[in-house]
Amino acid sequence: MGISRDSRHKRSETGARRAQYRKKRKFELGRQSASTKLGAKRIHLVRVRGGNFKRRALRLESGNFSWGSEGISRKTRVLTVAYNASNNELVRTNTLVKGAVIQIDATPFRQWYESHYALNLGKEKKTDKAVEVEKKSNSVEKKIAARASTAAVDPLLNDQFNAGRLYAVIASRPGQSGRCDGYILEGRELEFYLRKIKVSIKRKCKQQLY
DSSP states (O other), rough: OOOOOOOOOTTTTOOOOOOOOOOGGGGGGGOOOOEEEEEOEEEEEEEEEGGGEEEEEEEEEEEEEEEETTTTTEEEEEEEEOSSSSHHHHHHHHBOOOOOOOEEEEEEHHHHHHHHHOOSSSOOOOOOOOOOOOOOOHHHHHHHHHHHHGOOOOHHHHHHHHEEEEEEEOOHHHHHOOOEEEEOHHHHHHHHHHHHHHHHHHHHHHHHOO
């Protein structure tokens, strides 16, 4: 029995069983899910209808993620899967699928912010040695002063920069395109997912107790 994507085997809206008037067709086939995991990049090419190819990602370790409020995107490492609305098993096994909430490395975004706004992001590191202030031209100082009005960062996002990990959502389809791209969570969407993650952690703790 192959995987089939037809609807002829299902009952009609009124509940009647449909007559089987033909066998399965090639254009109705389905394939095994990719179940993309975290690890060194490994992609298989799958020939599909029309002579086209799908890029089936079996292992991925990085991707392009955009910071919507700042209008930039950077390539960064994927660290772990934090939440999946469809199945907790996908969180336990670190499976990368579209819509999964993951944690990514904050370093590329921190570096961009500090160079763009000339401000430290997160907690200031305490150092004994006095850090030499880099001299800037008047034109650069004017640019930085003009950017200061938009330099504010969401407190929840700031806490994540302190930890060095940002919550993001996968927007691409790793099993179809072979890429793990997405966007950083901000604002009300971030608040929503933080609540969901908190609830899932509490449930996991209760299950371990009993």
